[in-house]
Amino acid sequence: MTSKRAIITGVGHYLPEYVMSNKELESYVDTNDEWIRSRTGISERRILKDPDKATSYMAERAALEALDDAGVSADEIDAIILATVTPDYMFPATAALVQKRIGAVNAYGFDLSAACSGFLYALSNGGMMIESGRAKKVLVIGADKMSAIVDFTDRTTCILFGDAAGAVVLEAGEGGGIIDFVHHTDGDEQCMLYQPAGGSLRPATEETVKNNEHYLRQDGRSVFKKATEGMADVSLEIMKRNNLTGDDVAWLVPHQANLRIIDATARRMGIDKEKVMINIGKYGNTTAATIPLCLYDWKDQLSKGDNIVLSAFGGGLTWGAIYLKWSK
Numbered sequence: 516m517t518s519k520r521a522i523i524t525g526v527g528h529y530l531p532e533y534v535m536s537n538k539e540l541e542s543y544v545d546t547n548d549e550w551i552r553s554r555t556g557i558s559e560r561r562i563l564k565d566p567d568k569a570t571s572y573m574a575e576r577a578a579l580e581a582l583d584d585a586g587v588s589a590d591e592i593d594a595i596i597l598a599t600v601t602p603d604y605m606f607p608a609t610a611a612l613v614q615k616r617i618g619a620v621n622a623y624g625f626d627l628s629a630a631c632s633g634f635l636y637a638l639s640n641g642g643m644m645i646e647s648g649r650a651k652k653v654l655v656i657g658a659d660k661m662s663a664i665v666d667f668t669d670r671t672t673c674i675l676f677g678d679a680a681g682a683v684v685l686e687a688g689e690g691g692g693i694i695d696f697v698h699h700t701d702g703d704e705q706c707m708l709y710q711p712a713g714g715s716l717r718p719a720t721e722e723t724v725k726n727n728e729h730y731l732r733q734d735g736r737s738v739f740k741k742a743t744e745g746m747a748d749v750s751l752e753i754m755k756r757n758n759l760t761g762d763d764v765a766w767l768v769p770h771q772a773n774l775r776i777i778d779a780t781a782r783r784m785g786i787d788k789e790k791v792m793i794n795i796g797k798y799g800n801t802t803a804a805t806i807p808l809c810l811y812d813w814k815d816q817l818s819k820g821d822n823i824v825l826s827a828f829g830g831g832l833t834w835g836a837i838y839l840k841w842s843k
């Protein structure tokens with residue numbers, strides 16, 4: 516079994532250059548820097564300004580960096596799983612655009628839609644492809660251009676999100692890798708966080724655009740409550756299943772939606788704050804990109820054998836956790 520575990524051999528990222536500060540948001544909506552920082556932990560976020568560039572561009576850049584880090588060439592990749600809620604098009608899949616641009620001529624690719632849990636779902640499924648022996652090298656990408664679906668006149672959401680991409684290369688290896696995962700979905704609360712129009716139920720019309728239904732909507736307070744419970748519960752669930760205590764966990768890699776949710780999760784897990792990867796202050800919530808972005812930012816501090824818990828909660832509702840032993 517150990518010889519067929521999926522290990523992360525390369526990590527990459529892409530962040531747009533443009534920094535949008537809380538101060539700038541004050542000129543669009545009735546908000547202020549103090550409110551945003553104290554309620555969310557966010558100081559600034561990156562925005563992909565170039566109108567000719569979209570999620571595929573950021574995903575491509577992150578993928579190329581991950582391949583380089585792994586020392587793997589694009590034509591060795593068997594599969595590409597791209598988690599996103601902001602694909603360039605409804606179809607074809609953004610993974611197909613990335614496959615072409617990076618030259619992954621032997622790979623098949625598809626998009627995975629699980630909002631903020633997208634990267635975790637993609638990572639665990641990529642891991643199973645490796646474990647089954649059907650794939651030798653899998654590229655897992657989390658990328659979102661949230662600024663494309665954020666309503667910059669809605670102060671309850673526009674302050675939260677940013678644009679970015681992160682990617683990892685998975686290969687078969689020994690001595691660690693993806694040990695376990697727990698994922699959940701609850702469609703009962705599908706409208707707590709969603710994009711009302713633009714899909715096959717409500718295709719874009721003059722009316723849907725006039726009503727701003729092509730932008731994301733969130734019942735923030737309800738999602739906050741669910742996320743605080745869900746992310747902590749699922750993190751404890753995976754620790755319990757693998758007999759891990761807070762002391763055994765070297766790093767918590769939480770989805771970056773709100774600093775208060777992250778703090779609550781770490782507290783319930785019994786993990787010191789120094790062991791929690793937090794970069795929400797600089798990037799905001801980049802949906803599928805938050806977790807690989809953390810892995811990128813902390814990659815030089817990770818040691819072989821570190822027990823890492825990845826944990827996320829998002830629209831769907833979707834939530835989950837992965838137990839990973841670092842082996843690079």
Ligand code: UT7
Nearest residue numbers: 546547550554631670671674735736738739742772773829
């Ligand atoms: O990644 C996917 C999952 N998403 C999440 O996990 C996000 C979860 N939700 C949250 O992070 C928080 O609910 C928010 C940050 C969105 C909001 O924070 P909150 O502490 O739940 O605030 P609230 O919605 O209870 O609003 C408190 C007050 C309200 O005013 P009143 O009714 O008390 O007068 C809001 O209208 O704050 C007001 N408010 C704002 N004020 C200044 C809401 N947004 C803003 C704003 N600036 N941007």
